[in-house]
Amino acid sequence: MKIIGVTGTNGKTSTTVLIYDMLRGLGKNTAICGTLGMRYGNESHDVTLTTPPKEVLDYHMKRMEEQNVEYFVMEVSSHALHQNRVKGITFDVGIFTNLTQDHLDYHKTMDEYKAAKRKLLTMSKSMVFNIDDIAGEEFFHEFYKDDAPIDCMTIATACDCADVTASHIELTEYGTEFNLNFLQTKSHVKIPLIGKFSVYNFMSAVSAMHLLGFSYDEITAAIPEIKPVRGRAQIIPTDEDFTIMLDYAHTPDALENILTSISEFHQGRIVTVFGCGGDRDRSKRPLMGEIASKYSDFVYLTSDNPRTEDPLRIMTDILPSICEGGKPYRAIENRERAITEAIRNAMNDDFILIAGKGHETYQIIGNEKVEFDEEEIVRKALQF
Numbered sequence: 001m002k003i004i005g006v007t008g009t010n011g012k013t014s015t016t017v018l019i020y021d022m023l024r025g026l027g028k029n030t031a032i033c034g035t036l037g038m039r040y041g042n043e044s045h046d047v048t049l050t051t052p053p054k055e056v057l058d059y060h061m062k063r064m065e066e067q068n069v070e071y072f073v074m075e076v077s078s079h080a081l082h083q084n085r086v087k088g089i090t091f092d093v094g095i096f097t098n099l100t101q102d103h104l105d106y107h108k109t110m111d112e113y114k115a116a117k118r119k120l121l122t123m124s125k126s127m128v129f130n131i132d133d134i135a136g137e138e139f140f141h142e143f144y145k146d147d148a149p150i151d152c153m154t155i156a157t158a159c160d161c162a163d164v165t166a167s168h169i170e171l172t173e174y175g176t177e178f179n180l181n182f183l184q185t186k187s188h189v190k191i192p193l194i195g196k197f198s199v200y201n202f203m204s205a206v207s208a209m210h211l212l213g214f215s216y217d218e219i220t221a222a223i224p225e226i227k228p229v230r231g232r233a234q235i236i237p238t239d240e241d242f243t244i245m246l247d248y249a250h251t252p253d254a255l256e257n258i259l260t261s262i263s264e265f266h267q268g269r270i271v272t273v274f275g276c277g278g279d280r281d282r283s284k285r286p287l288m289g290e291i292a293s294k295y296s297d298f299v300y301l302t303s304d305n306p307r308t309e310d311p312l313r314i315m316t317d318i319l320p321s322i323c324e325g326g327k328p329y330r331a332i333e334n335r336e337r338a339i340t341e342a343i344r345n346a347m348n349d350d351f352i353l354i355a356g357k358g359h360e361t362y363q364i365i366g367n368e369k370v371e372f373d374e375e376e377i378v379r380k381a382l383q384f
Contacts, residue, residue, distance in 0.1 A: 001065055003089060004073040004208055007120045008097025008130075010254045011201045012050070012075040014193070015095060017229045018205035019073045025225025026218060031064050033057075034075030035248075036230070036359055041067045051080030054087060071212070078103055078116040086123070093208045094124030097200065099135035100253035104281040126151035128207040130200055132158045153207035157199065164203045169196055171265045173235060173243060173351075182206065185216055191226055194233035194245075195261035197254075202226075231358025233258060236378050242268075242350040244343065246374055248358025250277065250304070252287040255355055259295035268349030269297040273342050274356050275318070275335065278309030278364075282317055289318040293325025296353075301331045302338035304356045305364040335363065336377050343381040354378070 004019060006012045013035045020039075023030040031040030033052070038045040038060060045060070051074065052060075064072060080086055099114055107113040114135055121127055121143055129140040131154045144152040156162035157169065160181070166189075169178040176198055177190040191202055209219045228234060236244040243266075249255040255274065262270055272292045276285045292299050299322055303311040311333050322329050332338040342352050354374055357363075363372040 001061075001069055002071050002092040002212060004071065004093045004095070004212070005076040005086070005089075005091040005120050005124065006073070006095040006097065006204070007076045007078070007081070007117050008095070009100045009102050009251060010257070011097035011197060011204070012077075013248070014198065014201045014229050014232050015097060015204045016073045016075050018201055018226060019208055021225045021227060022205060022209060022219070022222035023071050023073070025222040026214070029068055029070045031060075031069045031072040032074065033060070033072070040064050040069055040072075049080070050075050050077045051085050054085045057085065057089075076120050078113055079106060081119040082107070082116040086120075089123065091120065091124040093126050093128065093211045094120045095128040095204050095208055096121065096130065096133075096136050096139055097204060098130055098133040098253070100251060101284055101287070102251045102281065104283060105279070126153075126211045128153045128155065128204050128211070130155050130204065131162055132156045132200075151211055153211060155200065155203035155207055157196070164207050166199045166203060169199055171195065171261055173245075173262075173265060180206075182216060182219075183210075187220065189223065191223070192228055193226070194235075195258060196264075197257045197261070198233070231360070233261075234358070236375060238382055240346070240382065241348045242346040242352065244352045244378055245354065246358055246378075247353060247355050248360075249274075249355045250357075252284050252291055255288055256291045256295070258353065258355065259291065262351055262353060263295055266351045268351060269347060270295065271298045271300070271342055271346070271350055271352045272296040273300040273302060273335075273338050273352065273354045275302045275304035275311075276314055276356075277305045278307035278311070278314055280307075285314065285317040286321040289321030290325060293322045293327045293329070296327060299327055299329040300338045300342050301329060302335045303333050303363075304335070305360075307364050308366060335372070339374065339377050340381040343378065344384060 006015045020032040130136040154162040155164045165181045166178045175192040180189045234246045249258045361373040362369040
């Protein structure tokens, strides 16, 4: 069984799903594990952590081998690497997507966070690096030497010096198209995924496929199997003259990525509904507020997963940076009410981004998970 591991601050889920869809499209018996759960054969299993504990992984990987799974693609979190949950696994391909601020409540410093991510690269036979990312470029120069006993692929859009590059990127609310230069083979690609960040995820996926031994013709034949990922730049279909999107963006970089992508193809107002999680890195809260105000025309500040923190205290950490941005806003602690107000106050040609929870169908309040399905809440709000 060949194992593919994906680590980085953003893009892990989308990249693993891309690889999973493409391998399945080529008729390969493939398993996947990550934020959206674990799937192999005809079975789906909920996992409480992006990368499960070692004993859980061992159990499922044994079952995968019994079912003749050929490929296992998994998200590998920094927590899992630091806690040795993937100890003993040799990854046939390791992918590094990017490094931006997150999880400093756990890792304390960016250097420690980066060191945790680096561990995946020491466990991999071959690697894919995003060299547009500062950490990705550093890792590439550290790990890939002329005499290195590993295979390596690099991706980029900012330069033409990588193995896989993309240019002339055109974004719409229905997908993205661009010119792909794959090891000097040029083609025009359309994918049903939104945002420039999706181009990076796609390039990571096709690079991994190449390192797994698939030809370019096989890779391109699998592209039609790509599907939008739930909760990642997910457009909710409506009959209204405004657009609603759900996205998992819960870090400063992810929020900026999705908002700048929207601003590239949308000419009307951008309305953002967001909050920050409790019991997590407080230092990113003002950054999130600054970004929301900078790229939005109206902001609804609300609750996310407050956990054991007072939601109003979390919002108080964010609010000054929104005020400094000078954009109109409303602070509504109740997330369902904030979403409902954003929809009912929508103007023609508005683009409403509901950020932070994506695929999650719950809120964590105190120590309890409370049912909270944003797709249902959106549809309920649209009925009035």
